[in-house]
Amino acid sequence: MKMPSRSSLYIAVMTGLLASGGAQLISPAAAAEQTIEKKTRILAGQPYQFVKIIDAAGNVRTEISDGSNKLIGEKDVPRGAAPLVDPRVLEALTKLEQAKLTGQTLQVEIALNLPVAAGDEVVETGSGEVEKGRWVKGLLNGKDISETDMDAYADRRAQEEQTARAKRAALRAQNLQEWAVRHGLTDQKGLAEALGQGRSGATLALTAKQLRALIDSRDAALAGVGLYEPGQDDIDDAMDATSISTSALPNATTRGNGIGIYMTESGCADESRITNYDRLAGSETDHSRNVGAILRAVSPGSFIYCRGGSVLPQNSDLDGVGGHSPIHIVTRSNSSNDTTGYDTLDRDWDNFSYDNNIAVFNSGGNTGNGTGNVRSPGKGLNVISVANYDDANDAIVSSSPFVDPETGNEKPEISSPGASVTAGGFTMTGTSQATPHAAAFAADMMSHSIYLQYRPQLVKAKIMAGATDPIGGGQDKVGLGGIDFASAQWSGHWFWWSGGVNAFGAFDAQDGKSDDYVVKTVFISNSWDRVRVVLSWLTRGSYTYDHRADAHPIGLDLDLSVYDPNGAYVGGSLSWDNSFEDVSFTPAVSGNYTFKIRRYASRDSSLNLRMGMYVNYYSQ
Template sequence: MRKADLYVERRRDGSRRGARGHAILLTGLVVGGSLAMPATSWAADPPGVEGQRHLAETVGGFPNDFELLYERTAAVEHTDATLWAAKFVDHRTGEIHTVYHEPQTGAVAGTELQVQRTADAEARLSSLEIKADDELQRAVATKATDATVAIGVWLEVDVDAAERAVIDSHSELSWDGGRPLVDDLETARSIRAELALARAGARASALAQLRADAEALGGSIGYASTNAPLAYVDLPADRVEELAAMPAVSSLGLERTWTTAMSAAGPAVQANWTGGSEDRGTGVRVAVVEYHNVRNVGDLAGRVVASYSASGSLAYTSAGTFDHPTWVAGAIASQNDSYPGVAPGAFIVSASTGGGGASLTRDRQIIAAADWAASSSGGDADVVNASIGQDTATGSEEARRYFDALVNEDGRLAVAAAGNYATFGHWDILSPGTAYNVLTVGGIDDRGSAGRTDDRIWYYPGSNGSNYRDPTGTAWNLRGDYNKPNVSAPAPLVRTANGLTASGTSIASPIVAGIAAQVISRLPSVALRPEATRAIIMAGAINRSPMPDGSKNADHEGTGTASALWANRLLTAGDAGYGGHRMGSMTEGQLVTQEIAVVAGQKVKVVLSWNSRTSGSTIATRTDRLTADLDLRVVQPDGSIVGSYTFDNNYEWVEFTASRSGTARIELRQARFDATSERYGLAWSKWSVGTPIRLSGTDRYATAAAVSRSYFGANAPVAYVATGLNFPDALAAGAAAGVQGGPILLTATSSLPQATRDELTRLRPQRIVVLGGTSVVTSTVSGTLEAYTDGPVTRLAGVDRYATAAAVSRAVFASGVAAAFVATGESFPDALSAGPAAVKVRGPVLLTARGSTPQALRDELARLKPQRIYLLGGTSAVTDAVKQTIQGYTAAPVVRLSGADRFATAVAVSKTFFSRPPAVHLATGMNFPDALSAVPAAGRAGAPLLLVGQSSLPNPVRTELTRLFPPRCYVIGGTAVIGNTVVSQLNALLGKP
């Protein structure tokens, strides 16, 4: 994964404020995988001025010689302190200088200031506190001393000498900074692999020492990475501190378990996305603001950690009346095994107005309850959920403004229900859901299933459903384009704690509050950045549901259905495979941009969120005005632009399909800016488009024709025809066909199937190549083929499968190929998996026996003189004796690509040759015909071929699909060979919208 470039630009425009340059403020330094807190507005003598003055004194010249290019907040590790960091350009020389400023002391210096402050902080900490993450420290503190803790241990390993040896062995190349200057991708990959192998050797001794140290402490190594200085150590809890104190140990972290499963609390929002590991919202405090208090009994026993009533006496729902507060709290933290909450590790803070309902409760009681919930001396909630609403002409103004202030000034996320038609008899959003800064939640009907394809917006005209209408003519909707809800979640017939079941956006809201708890638990930096949490949850709402009549209406559902899975996938600071997020602040005149990598055909959703500051103003014309009106634009790789430019919202969002592969640029623009600075949250998600595409026919012959029809046009340069009854003769042909631009079609031994005839009629290839001797494809068939081309029909065959593969190679590939692939000829999976990679590097696939090298193979390797040889499969497929023999035919080391089984070997090939492909092809690993026809198609598309079972995605394939995150998947073959269960698993894994 690549982190996108993060930068800002200066703007000098003739705006209404005059043509003047504005200093740029970028607050948000990537620290420890999250973004640091934003800087506040600086007083007189801002740090930019201090930085200019410092550089004039230390470098020489005048302050005006240095221009501020880039500034942001830098965290001091292990403390809550921050430093202001900036880069300046010296206009006299063009040199870039880095300056740090410490606001508490006024100190200004270069990078040594941050280094010294970090060293000062670490001097006061133990090794465990310095090196271990919070989860591990908690585990060590809470487990019995002899309990085993699973720890990921990172080691300090010096690999310089190992890399130097590789550099010295390649004097034919020019090197710069420890990396070669090459003219072709193949050489770059080859050297990269050698350097990786050298580093692995350097790590070996460190791992051996760690193993000895772990055993001496009563533990053991469970797994050691082959690509990083990382090992997982199982160790008694009371010995972890000793491990942390070892100089070779760089850092430690608690091992997590990633086993996807679904719970019953929120199947449509994928609440239990890891099976109970990182999806618990552990330790996050969620306030439930209600008319009554939450009962700390049954499925919520021990989860309600603080309670309050504005009346002075706790008030519970009377017997015989539906317990609305406990039902709401159950959606967050229920411990029921069958109906768990979305964040069962979270704590509930119960704040009530003292009883009664909307007709008996005054604003001050609601505000008093919320005040206590947010107070550090009261509930100290991280998230405040309000599944209540005021139905007045414009909603409750004071409650709405209060929640805006609570979010913006106190930094706590507020979540509220949109309201229900059945309760109020209209579709107007209710206060506090009308507030700018509140994450307002509408309802969808998930039909009681975990699948998303049957979801509908919860809206039944004249009957019931989720409120969606934003009253016009109100202070916050002067231009009529204000839009709530922000997102939606399941609302009808949701069961939570203690068997309580009901319908309403009252339950949709806490489901989203539970997702927020998960996000905050994993990314604590957003606990004070509600605009970032809102952006992450809104961008993660990739699933758009139709209205009951099938139409689409964003007014009803916001950006889509909230998803715990996808919100958690966006917690990377910067760009990653699934997307990412950014948080910071901007100043007047500043253009903020974020670059993200996209693949043609991907769906992308981008959300920008910021806060309203409507509280505290006594000027009528300024209340209910956003201090900034920001717009969102995205420039696609082809230069086309999509944007969102509303007046009245404090969020903008776009959803688009990537026009082509490359870099898209997100721009945060200012239509109006009345603040000194503005905090923002920006998040984006990227997912594959639609249902995986199945290419299949009624039999293997028709499936091969379907694949050909999807990839190859009429007048193809060539078509290869092979027997569909056995694999040996055709194994080597896939790479050849792909390189030459034609398909592989299948035939019976003595007759040409109708599906093949029809496809050849469409293709009308310039020539046809028959594979194998007349015993597998008769002369009758080759004679029949002459009618389908104006060119020759030729035959490539040898005395056996090895000689046939050599004949194919000899006919297509010249001497000096970049690579040759050698696989067993005794089974099909490894050779077929290698095919697309062979097409990519334009090299042949050759066959060998398990324990010996056939003469035909040796002769062809001698002719080819390949720059490199890749050997497919483990030693059970091809022995080391064979590897040693073929080493004599290339100067570079023979590279074995293998895994524990055929599925893992295909993954090994994919990992070596593919990074961001436009697609992935999936074929059964249990039979050859479908995979055979997929090889030239996948190769021409620049896509890998992975193997699957009939009803499951093997774990290595799941991991590889997650790494590749392709915009499209092609399933080769019918449901008899790859069932719809696999398609469903692909949808869940890759995020079908």
């Protein structure tokens, strides 16, 4: 579970304000240094403690201690050992072998590390500001750009993204076919499905004999073997609660126009039930009628696609089907794997978002009254997991999941209304209802703020920065808060950075020195009640899966610090395992606030940079 106090909530700790977690006043003596983030991991059978410590100037140092409390260096920390084969798969396989039933099949998830084209990612950065819905300014690679020209650039960028995706898909298909030929598995139905989806793995039905041969092959491309689980669906006032009805729907440009939303769960509603909708595959269920109707109500101008079976989109779906809008958002009101383990499903969905630059939302289950586990693929670092609250009392619903995965990343990120939601002729409660609301909310943002398209890291930063509605139930269950369109959309400052594996260094050097910091300044008036800044970046699921038992499974660790116009430290967020950081503060003075992004660790040598930051200023 989450630690009682998150680093991002230590707002202005150095100036003696209240620290959020313990609600204690920080004395000047104690403020010299503060432990701001701490975690413990069991590695090679003993506990290791990792601590980030900050001083009054905002400088950060780390301490690592082993099981005997001896301080050690990071190079002395052992790697964890994750099993190649899920113990549940091994148990089932052993039973079949002992019963001499080696011809019987087991359905398993195969994770593969296949070669991918390195590609030449263009180093680019963009930023802009809106105030009360008015475009104030925009920059693209340091040059002024108008809103119209930024929209035109986004259209060109979309074409480039589609071309690059086609090349990646072709190479992945070739490598997957060659792998299947090596193991005599070309007749597998699941192989064709994986080829269509562009997955770096496959769901296969293997005989016990085939599975044993695969495990014993010691194929270097085999990253893991998991148990296939089919998943379960996660069972007009709500739109008032998120200000969709008052702030989004009255405006022609914030109704999801031009945005394709792909939904998937066990089934799909009939096409007669929903306007601007294409059922790609699947049979109708009551649940799918409810979920689809929520998407349509919250984002009436978007185009909805649905494919049953709780699967990723086919490559052929992504650019739009039948001349309709391309897919920019994927939402899944269905989950499986009721454990804290990061599994092949999380890996696949993280990889999908990273590879295709598409925002992904997941319900994560309704386990709050049981295990509490956030289920897969909601554990993913790139996946936005949505908690369920009751808009009648602004309190989290008890069934909403909240236990973080073993990888340490905090879940859920945001909350959305999902209690007693009547849509499609049915009234249902669950994260299944909260999640499509959040996904459609993002589509409404994206139809107006076109710079969000193909930048899921910025979508996540913006929706989290605007999740400012206070929801009761504790941060473990709520995330940053309830989503609010009026807060998220109309006033703020956005940034994105992207490029190849060395791009952070290029942006770091732009301020005249290479010190592992990217620095930005934003003018903020003290007429605003509050400011929340969220930094978000994408990671590769393949790296997280391969390193899930390590001290730090995340491939890139960034920290965020904020300074006021006088250079005084305002606050920071320095988590160990999140792919986001967030800081909230009251702007005591007007002026240029400085935001420093520190590259604490870059572990994944194949990770391209996809980083976004949104500075949201709002009145309560």
